[in-house]
Amino acid sequence: MKILVTFKSVPDPYAGAGAAAKSVINPFDEIAIEEALRMRERGEATEVVGVTIGPAQVDEQIRSALAMGIDRALRIDDSRALDPYALARILYSLVTKEAPQVVLMGKQAVDDDSNQVGQMLAGLLGWPQATFVSKIEFLDDKKRARCGRETDSGIEVIAVKLPAVITADLRLNEPRYVSLPGLMKARKKPIETLTCEQLGVKVEPLTTILSISSPPRRPSGVRVTSVEELIAKLKEEAKVL
Amino acid sequence: MDFAWSDQQKELLAAVDRFVKEQLNYDMIENDRNAVFNHDAWKKCAGFGIQGLPVSEEYGGLGQDPLTTVAALERLGYGCKDNGLLFSINAHMWTAIIPLIFNGNEAQKKKFLPGLVDGSLIGGNAMSEPNSGSDAFALATTAVKKGAKYILNGSKIFVTNGPIADVLLVFAATDKSKGAQGISAFLVEKEFPGLDLSHKIEKMGIRTSPMGEVFFEDCEVPEENLLGKEGAGSWMFTRSMTWERGSILAAHVGTMQRLLETCIRYANERKQGGQSIGKFQQVATKIVEMKMRVERSRHALYHYGWAMNHRKAVYMEAALAKLEISDSWVKCCEDAIQIHGGYGYMVEYEIERELRDSLGSKLYSGTSEIQRNIVASLLGL
Ligand SMILES: Cc1cc2nc3c(=O)[nH]c(=O)nc-3n(C[C@H](O)[C@H](O)[C@H](O)COP(=O)(O)OP(=O)(O)OC[C@H]3O[C@@H](n4cnc5c(N)ncnc54)[C@H](O)[C@@H]3O)c2cc1C
Numbered sequence: 001m002k003i004l005v006t007f008k009s010v011p012d013p014y015a016g017a018g019a020a021a022k023s024v025i026n027p028f029d030e031i032a033i034e035e036a037l038r039m040r041e042r043g044e045a046t047e048v049v050g051v052t053i054g055p056a057q058v059d060e061q062i063r064s065a066l067a068m069g070i071d072r073a074l075r076i077d078d079s080r081a082l083d084p085y086a087l088a089r090i091l092y093s094l095v096t097k098e099a100p101q102v103v104l105m106g107k108q109a110v111d112d113d114s115n116q117v118g119q120m121l122a123g124l125l126g127w128p129q130a131t132f133v134s135k136i137e138f139l140d141d142k143k144r145a146r147c148g149r150e151t152d153s154g155i156e157v158i159a160v161k162l163p164a165v166i167t168a169d170l171r172l173n174e175p176r177y178v179s180l181p182g183l184m185k186a187r188k189k190p191i192e193t194l195t196c197e198q199l200g201v202k203v204e205p206l207t208t209i210l211s212i213s214s215p216p217r218r219p220s221g222v223r224v225t226s227v228e229e230l231i232a233k234l235k236e237e238a239k240v241l
Numbered sequence: 242m243d244f245a246w247s248d249q250q251k252e253l254l255a256a257v258d259r260f261v262k263e264q265l266n267y268d269m270i271e272n273d274r275n276a277v278f279n280h281d282a283w284k285k286c287a288g289f290g291i292q293g294l295p296v297s298e299e300y301g302g303l304g305q306d307p308l309t310t311v312a313a314l315e316r317l318g319y320g321c322k323d324n325g326l327l328f329s330i331n332a333h334m335w336t337a338i339i340p341l342i343f344n345g346n347e348a349q350k351k352k353f354l355p356g357l358v359d360g361s362l363i364g365g366n367a368m369s370e371p372n373s374g375s376d377a378f379a380l381a382t383t384a385v386k387k388g389a390k391y392i393l394n395g396s397k398i399f400v401t402n403g404p405i406a407d408v409l410l411v412f413a414a415t416d417k418s419k420g421a422q423g424i425s426a427f428l429v430e431k432e433f434p435g436l437d438l439s440h441k442i443e444k445m446g447i448r449t450s451p452m453g454e455v456f457f458e459d460c461e462v463p464e465e466n467l468l469g470k471e472g473a474g475s476w477m478f479t480r481s482m483t484w485e486r487g488s489i490l491a492a493h494v495g496t497m498q499r500l501l502e503t504c505i506r507y508a509n510e511r512k513q514g515g516q517s518i519g520k521f522q523q524v525a526t527k528i529v530e531m532k533m534r535v536e537r538s539r540h541a542l543y544h545y546g547w548a549m550n551h552r553k554a555v556y557m558e559a560a561l562a563k564l565e566i567s568d569s570w571v572k573c574c575e576d577a578i579q580i581h582g583g584y585g586y587m588v589e590y591e592i593e594r595e596l597r598d599s600l601g602s603k604l605y606s607g608t609s610e611i612q613r614n615i616v617a618s619l620l621g622l
């Protein structure tokens with residue numbers, strides 16, 4: 001069984017404020033990669049192929065994914081700010097070419113929080129989808145997958161026929177760190193680059209980002225010296241009591 | 242000298258930075274108090290690739306050069322507060338793995354290196370004896386050839402990793418009449434008859450690194466476990482000692498960097514007399530001196546690593562690095578306690594432990610006096 005796992009390069013969400021944000025693999029995508037690797041280690045998957053869309057700079061994150069253990073990587077060379085539909089269409093043509101049984105993706109990227117690519121890709125492919133997944137089990141000799149979905153009201157368990165698109169939530173697993181032997185092996189693994197043209201797909205973003213602004217800075221707090229003062233302030237200034 | 246990292250080195254060092262954020266430091270206060278070795282963290286480090294840094298890929302290692310290796314260890318020390326674990330790893334790398342790489346025959350390397358790299362085997366080195374410390378080659382343990390075996394008699398002291406070792410490199414006299422030229426080295430495995438590893442020694446610092454006395458009573462060592470040639474022991478020891486001296490404190494350049502950052506944070510946060518204590522010139526000066534020590538130590542370390550990458554004889558650089566880093570580490574710990582006031586003296590703040598851990602660095606792998614002797618003699622004195 002072949003698994004295609006997608007990942008995006010995002011600014012490190014754990015970098016402290018003010019630190020020069022270095023790029024990392026989107027944390028939810030890292031969880032998707034980890035799950036694919038575990039499927040291979042359990043003997044359920046035979047090949048894990050990683051794909052990302054972006055300019056040459058994202059090769060660093062590709063090498064991290066290779067060092068984690070994916071078998072090979074593809075980069076669709078495109079430096080435009082593409083929207084979810086455009087990304088889903090590119091991935092659609094790639095999935096038709098690679099023909100995996102499962103496409104594993106992060107539920108969303110932490111930079112734009114769109115949470116749409118997986119759903120759109122499943123729609124384009126006409127495949128079932130299991131989103132926000134925190135548990136995956138294969139059934140009937142890998143003809144179906146039983147997935148636990150994290151919803152606001154609890155875990156919804158569904159079964160999807162394969163091939164399917166599955167998107168990973170936070171609690172699916174805890175990704176491994178890159179080991180040095182993994183890193184050395186990754187240096188010998190191929191990174192294949194493709195263009196949209198080579199894939200035969202023409203995409204233009206349908207949405208444009210007009211502006212990005214950071215949330216207003218929280219005004220600094222005040223120190224209170226006694227419980228009485230705190231209660232007074234909560235009553236009179238914050239008006240929450 | 243060019244210390245600019247290549248892309249591959251940067252990638253490797255970034256992976257270490259990320260690894261050390263993983264759990265290597267749990268239960269530190271308890272483990273120190275009870276002198277508990279963190280075997281789980283040992284295995285994590287091996288799985289990540291630390292023990293195998295200087296070992297060629299053929300034996301499961303990473304084949305990194307000395308400069309990259311010490312830089313990786315520096316990063317490890319920045320994140321890992323378990324100085325005892327770091328010491329055990331260092332003893333294992335420099336006093337067991339390195340002599341094997343240089344002097345082992347193919348069968349010995351195949352037998353031991355993969356396990357020493359993947360963490361399943363723990364190694365160490367038994368040279369010091371009750372009556373021979375700095376004057377190591379005046380040892381009294383003997384090895385007498387009988388058929389296809391050597392019979393070892395005597396005892397060793399201060400053997401790091403002794404109580405948990407699977408294999409120890411033991412130095413013994415095969416020909417007393419030849420002095421240093423009559424010393425040979427043996428790979429002694431823990432199950433060999435006549436070997437007693439059960440005597441633990443309790444220490445002031447690096448308490449999470451097990452240490453023991455080792456006794457040989459007609460201990461039988463098969464001849465294939467002789468490392469190198471008979472009589473080559475002192476030469477092999479001197480050669481691997483250069484690696485040991487230069488590299489063994491690499492991690493603590495990282496430790497000092499961490500202490501420096503801890504002190505800066507504390508000096509900015511702690512207020513006395515209506516201002517941050519960092520605004521007091523005497524406190525600021527201590528921190529500036531810490532910074533100078535970290536930079537000097539790092540430079541001495543990288544200079545040693547660079548010299549190892551480029552030259553054969555690096556006795557001077559290795560001795561200077563050992564001296565600079567050990568002196569600086571002890572002084573940084575003292576200053577860190579002083580800057581933290583009474584809190585620095587309390588166990589909970591985890592700074593007093595650093596001082597206890599640092600002091601041994603002026604003793605092991607040749608005392609500071611011996612390092613100064615080496616530098617003096619290389620200067621023609
Ligand atoms: C934490 C720790 C771990 C160790 N691990 C190991 C290990 O794994 N394997 C092992 O074999 N050994 C190990 N040792 C032993 C270590 O190598 C010796 O302690 C060291 O070589 C000094 O020997 P000594 O303790 O007998 O002191 P001595 O040699 O008796 O020295 C006493 C004092 O005299 C000074 N002195 C001695 N000779 C001279 C000289 N020629 N010129 C000037 N001053 C001199 C010394 O510097 C010191 O101040 C370890 C020691 C420590 C503290």
